């Protein structure tokens with residue numbers, strides 16, 4: 001009965017027709033996802049006429065987004081030409097800007113890295129200096145790659161909260177000069193393409209999700225443990241930023257055994273004050289060790305220095321306390337531990353596992369995996385590429401580009 005009502009109600013029918021994918025952008029999505037691999041497929045799925053299919057496919061061929069190849073044998077006549085997503089039909093640029101280092105990449109339209117480089121930066125120098133250096137190195141990387149005329153978009157991540165609609169920074173704790181800065185103009189001055197900006201942990205979560213998507217993982221928590229601590233949340237296959245982009249600030253959740261430790265945010269007993277790289281560097285320095293940043297802490301752990309090992313194990317347990325709460329709240333299938341301090345993986349994950357399996361509910365931990373990053377240091381640039389590709393290859397953006405005649 002439902003089916004009859006659905007087809008006979010004229011309002012519902014019009015809505016259903018309007019919802020049927022039929023623009024050139026929609027046709028591109030069908031080809032990109034492999035739902036349609038021939039013109040006949042496209043006509044069948046969309047209900048478009050042969051003429052309309054030809055028009056849209058020709059637009060996509062002209063855009064370089066699709067290629068058409070004669071393929072396979074046929075029992076008679078000409079075999080149908082195969083339509084495929086042209087991953088070499090352009091590039092996107094990725095810039096993962098950290099507190100002390102920026103990683104840059106040129107990626108194809110499938111998000112594969114074609115060329116990459118890194119440069120030392122000091123985020124305290126402010127956006128003018130840091131972003132000018134990033135853009136200069138990107139220009140160089142693009143010209144070396146030989147794809148300069150086909151840049152389709154740029155993805156950028158920075159270690160602060162971003163209004164993703166505008167690309168403006170909202171809050172950059174302890175980063176002077178970065179509050180309320182519009183980041184895209186630094187890039188559009190040189191590259192006239194869409195620029196997407198987000199927080200570093202969010203793009204890392206996107207990258208780790210994509211790396212595991214084929215295994216059916218749709219709920220993932222990425223915990224970055226580096227100089228600071230933050231989390232990116234993918235729930236139901238979608239990145240969760242919260243109402244104001246402040247979701248995932250787990251570094252400033254208080255822990256029970258905080259002992260009154262003062263955090264850099266001004267509060268006491270924050271997770272960061274006990275488990276972040278900056279806090280461990282301070283404690284090791286106070287007890288007479290020479291520590292060169294978070295990497296120095298990792299070096300001490302790898303050298304078997306007992307105090308460094310003890311501190312990192314304890315950091316893992318504090319981290320586990322906060323992650324246990326997150327596990328009960330959002331029930332992730334996978335927790336990825338990333339960031340520089342996660343390179344001291346064994347002692348860190350031992351503490352995390354101990355507390356998470358003790359404190360989270362039995363159901364939430366039944367199939368829970370706690371794993372290292374699949375992408376390591378590349379998670380930032382891969383995530384930036386994924387973020388910008390999701391937009392520039394969306395049906396809406398493809399249609400808009402066609403309407404502009406570009």
Ligand SMILES: [Zn+2]
Pocket residue numbers: 251252263264265266267270272
């Ligand atoms: Zn804090």
